[in-house]
Amino acid sequence: MVNVLKSGKGLVLILVALIFISLIVFMGDNKEVEEPRDTTNGTVNVSPTTSPVPARSSSPVKTKTYTELVAEFNGRRIQFDINCQAIPNYVTFKEGTQVMFDNRSGEQRFITIGGVSYSFPGYGYKILTMSADKLPATVLLSCGSAINVGQILIQN
Secondary structure: OHHHHHHOHHHHHHHHHHHHHHHHHHHHOOOOOOOOOOOOOOOEEEEEOOOOOOOOOOOOOOOOOHHHHHHHOOOOEEEEOOOOOEEOOEEEEEOOOEEEEEEOOOOOEEEEEOOEEEEEOOOOEEEEEEEEOOOOEEEEEEEOOEEEEEEEEEEO
């Protein structure tokens, strides 16, 4: 055994064995994630609000600051923290309610709301209108690889 280790072939064999064992261990961690089941009673329509392009005028268009939006959407804002957790994680809104979805991480996030994936830049937000074909409806929230981190119940 000592002669094999000294020859260099033994070191290569040990190195190959360690690489092989490492691959088996890391491959075992890649388990398939089960997709969440649709728990809605119909189609959930989550649409971003868009403001019409203002007509040209001599007065500048005033946009709201982040602080003003936070105040305006008090009670209608869902934050996603640095760990992709929704805060609050369970809320109820009436159909047609505008909700502010807020990425509080400096990293870009892909947040799925009712089965639709949205790209959020670091510290970015989107304002979406909640609606569904059949009410009540449950909208599931996912953030990156964190599945079902929150729920929205849409009611009449």
